[in-house]
Amino acid sequence: MSRFVDRVTIHVAAGNGGHGCSSVHREKFKPLGGPDGGNGGNGGSVRLVVDPQVHTLLDFHFRPHARGTNGKPGMGDNRDGATGDDLVLPVPDGTVVLDTDGTILADLVGAGTVFEAAQGGRGGLGNASLASKARKAPGFALLGEQGQERDLVLELKSVADVGLVGFPSAGKSSLVSVLSSAKPKIADYPFTTLQPNLGVVQSAGDVFTIADVPGLIPGASAGRGLGLDFLRHLERCAVLAHVVDCATLEPGRDPVSDIDALEAELAAYRPALDADHGLGDLAERPRVVILNKIDVPDAAELADLVESDIAERGWPVFRISAVAHTGLKELTNGLASMVADYRAAHPKPAARRAVIRPKAVDESEFSVIPDPEIEGGFIVRGARPERWIAQTQFGNDEAVGYLADRLNRLGVEDALTKLGAQPGAAVTIGDMTFDWEPTTPTGDEVPITGRGTDIRLDRSDRVGAAERKQARRLRRGLPDEADDA
Template sequence: MSRFVDRVVLHISAGSGGHGCSSVHREKFKPLGGPDGGNGGRGGSVILRVDDGVHTLLDFHFRPHARGTNGRPGAGSNRDGARGEDLILPVPDGTMVIGKDGEVLADLVGVGTEFVAAQGGRGGLGNAALASRARKAPGFALLGEEGVEQDLTLELKSVADVGLVGFPSAGKSSLVSVLSAAKPKIGDYPFTTLVPNLGVVSSGETTFTIADVPGLIPGASEGKGLGLDFLRHLERCAVMAHVVDCATLEPGRDPISDVDALEAELAAYKPLLSGDWGLSDLATRPRVVILNKADVPEAAELAEFVTEEFESRGWPVFTISAVSRAGLKPLTYALAAMVEQYRIDNPPPEPSRPVIRPIPRDESAFSVEKDADEPGSFIVRGIRPERWVRQTQFSNDEAVGYLADRLARLGVEDELHKLGAKPGCGVTISDMSFEWEPQTPAGVDITMTGRGTDARMDQVERTTADERKHSSRVRRGLEGLETGDL
């Protein structure tokens, strides 16, 4: 038995970028061939794309994890690594993408609409791309960047022109079955309909879709019954049709009180799509009242009695019987006219040649702030510094020196000086913490030594070792004064 799933949590991971290659060209009679390490390939992204052949989120319910392909590492002879393949995930029309904090990231409407859910990591540069006047043959390469990992919530909101609103067992499913070719489940017990049913209706030259959604009860806007699972499928509907059971035997219920209760729930619900599609909240949509089950004599009398009340509110009223199919043609023509009028008032945007204007992004911006958890320590935040740290191979002294030069040119060391940073204080960038050594001459041309080494790192190690020896001698001297050995 097929299942309709309209809400899932998707765990996605984009592919990581390939590492750059550190290589030197070697050929007979060419001892100074120079660096020839290629760049790593970019990781594959995870992309959501609207597909007209998909109507539910069922696939993600059983397979909630998705991962893009990693980029390949670079190689010698200036060979760049292959890019990772993007992972395309087909989703149904009307899917909303919601972030971890509840923010709506995308509203996917229209076949072919795409959303990059997770961006693939950048590939690391090879030593051929890192060569410069100061570093003619770098003995290091940059690491590939990890792909984005995040959890997203996908919610499906039915895309229909007319939404049928009514209490359970009001005859909404029966009405869809006689107006269209849809065959929803029909039963004489509450909440027969647990999932939305869509049907296509043709009236003259107008074709529109009609949605039968689960029954509404008082308190649905607060989550009672099927609650929000019902109401969100009405957000995209242009016309609201109240389907009223005029033959109900439940005490305390009548067509007017039923419609008033439904109106109260529609007014209380605040859709996430407010303002989209030219629509505001549900309370302002065009209305039509359908008095159903007129094949029962008592129901026909009641429908005639309450018609004047609904017409006084400015709503068209139609008395029908889904069983005997009485009154269906006038209803169909009226719904088609209302949908056609809406389409005239809200025409789709004219297709035009897309003009791509990239939004400037200042990646050089960064901030340095004091660490509240560790007094005397600092935290550096910024797109470039964090990415540079993630791409540095800290087991390679030359790579660490290159990172220090980049941070100095960006102005990180100057900002640390302004905030009163002292030698040896802790500095955290991304997930890496280290002791700051301002005496290291960063950002200046240096004399290159062996590949993969940096003279400044040796200087820092010697200075640190001398400081340890000095502190040890001072400590022994103080202990001798206390014991009288000196």
Template sequence: MSKFIDRVVLHVSAGKGGHGCSSVRREKFMPLGGPDGGNGGNGGDVILEVDPNVHTLLDFHFHPHAKGGNGKPGEGNNRNGKQGESLLLKVPEGTVVMSPEGEVLADLMGAGTQFIAALGGRGGLGNAALVSKARKAPGFALLGEAGQERELVLELKSVADVGLVGFPSAGKSSLVSVLSAAKPKIADYPFTTLVPNLGVVLSGDTTFTVADVPGLIPGASDGRGLGLDFLRHLERCAVLAHVVDCATLDPGRDPVSDVDALEAELAAYQPALKGDASLGDLADRPRVVILNKADIPDADELADMVTPEFTKRGWPVYKISAVSREGLRPLTFALAKMVDEYRKAHPKAEPGRAIIRPVAKGDSGFKVKPDPETPGGFIVIGERPERWVAQTAFDNEEAVGYLADRLARLGVEDELVKQGAQPGAPVTIGHVCFDWEPQISAGVETLLTRRGVDPRLDQSERIGAAERKYASRARRGLLSEDEDK
């Protein structure tokens, strides 16, 4: 049995960037070949794209996890890693992307509109791309970045031209079935439809869609019943049609009171998106009153009695019978005319464009603040410092020295001094906490020695060849008097 899913939670993970390669060209008759490590490939994005052929979020209900492809690491001989494959997810038009806290991130309208749900990690630079005057042959490469991971809420708002509203068992589903080829569930006992039904209606040269929005009862705008879950499907309807049951036997109900009760709910409901206000509030949308079940004699008489009341409000009134199909033709032409007028006044939405917001001039890109959990400690917050730390292989002294140079050029060292940081103060950047040592002269060009070592960092525990030779001769008692001194 098919399902209609209009709200899902989607977990997206972009691909990881590939690591850069640290390599030196070694070829016969080619001394001093130099570094030739290639860059890692970028991770693949996770992208949402509007597809007119998709009408539900059902796929994401059964597959709530989506992951982009990982980038490949770089290789020697200046070979860059392969880019990770992006994952393209098709969503229906009218999909709203929100954060778990309810913040609207994107409103996807127009075929082909895209939204990058998760950005792939950047590939790390190989040592060939890190050559500078101070580093002729870098003995390190940058690590690839992790891809973005997010939890998103997708909500579907039906993009229908006409929205049918009314009490349960008013005949909305029956009307959809006779106006279009849709076959919603219909029964001869009181029940409420649990999912919106969408039908396509052809009237002359105009084709429009009709949506049966279920669950509207008094208190729906406050969350009573199912109304709050489905009121959002009316936000983008051009015309609202009241389907009134003129043959109801419930005491205390009549067509006028039914319409007034639902009008109060429509007026109280506020669209979640500001963009939907371009159609006007629900209380301001064009109205049509459809008096149903006119094939029953008592209902026919009641419809004639209440018609003047609705006419006073300036609303067109149509008396129909979904069973005998009485009055359907004039209703169809009237709805088509109203939809056509709306389309002329509101052109079709164009695919959205990506918005690039440049960083303001003079923005350092980071902030330094005291660590609330560590006395005398500091936390550095900023996209660039955190990214640089994630790219650094901390088991390589030269890579650590390169990180220190980058942070010094950015101004992190100066800012720490301004805020009173003392040598040895714990400084946290991203997921790494280290002791701040300003005496390493970060940012100053230094003549580097062998690859993978930075003389400013007196942290190497490796024993050199000369020391090993000296220790061996000492064990065997072969040291001369001069060496012994």
């Protein structure tokens, strides 16, 4: 029998964006043909998609790591890099996605429902896309973004039509085995069933699913025993069937008291998803009572005594023996009728569409707060500034100057000034900390210098052309040009 896994933790990592290309068009008799560096491709995302053919999270149990494909870097001659392929992971209908803190991120119900587990990184712009009036031939390109990476918890709530409710060893697994082709583990000791079992039942052309979940004991709604692992799989069942052991020899137990104990736990339990898909609380679901093991003479007599009392509650009652195959046809037809009534009143949910929520017009792009660890320092937070930091080549002065222009236009410098930042203050954006120098002019006011340089940055670790030429003369033993002059 295949293993049923209903809760896993997976690590998803989207593909990184490709770096942009810094290139200048070269052609005979055209030494400076202009920038022609292409953009990097976007990284592939990781998506979860509901697949009706998948019924367990077993694949994620053995392969918990999922990674999208990286985007390709841009190339010269205005050639953009290829976009990374998205990784599509099929999940069962009824999968709930949570973060590591237990917050529900998505409830995947309906074939084709999609959840983006990790978003691929954006590709960096090439220098052809960065050309402007101020920088006609940029000597830099933007780096590709890192893909989103996080841990997710996948929790499966079985989407079954009928859920079997009962004490341990009430005969639920035996009933599933005779009503369907499922082969659950069956033994003569309590809590044999440690994981849900699903079976497909056919009756007069109708097909419905039945779920056998771990046995219930008093206190399960508070987590006792298998507790919530049991009740979670009943949240989406349209019909709840009490399977009562009429042959039990335990003192203080009888069919009516067993049903009352089960009903108390169902009433006390509250689903994590309120009014899950319009079904309401478990206490409001349609009920059916199955008096099992009537092949035992004493059990048959007890069933005769309690059947009328149970019928007064308005619930259908069926007397069966899973071992002797007694009363199974009547039970199957009765369950099929109740499921058909439910389906008529509750159409099958369609795949949920993605909801796009535009950002508010007055929403701030960033925030600036004092740095609690550095005296006089500040921390700039915001999606755009942090993304720009990750895209910048800090070994290229022109790229750093371009970053300063972007931050200035966003209003970061004005915000720092209002908070009283002093020249040389440590400013942290993302994982970079640098000394703030105010009153830097924007790109339109900066005189054009050599490619990859910026006159506003008075410190440069690169060796200029004149210095390289002088070093070559010295290596060859030629006199210094300054001496010749």
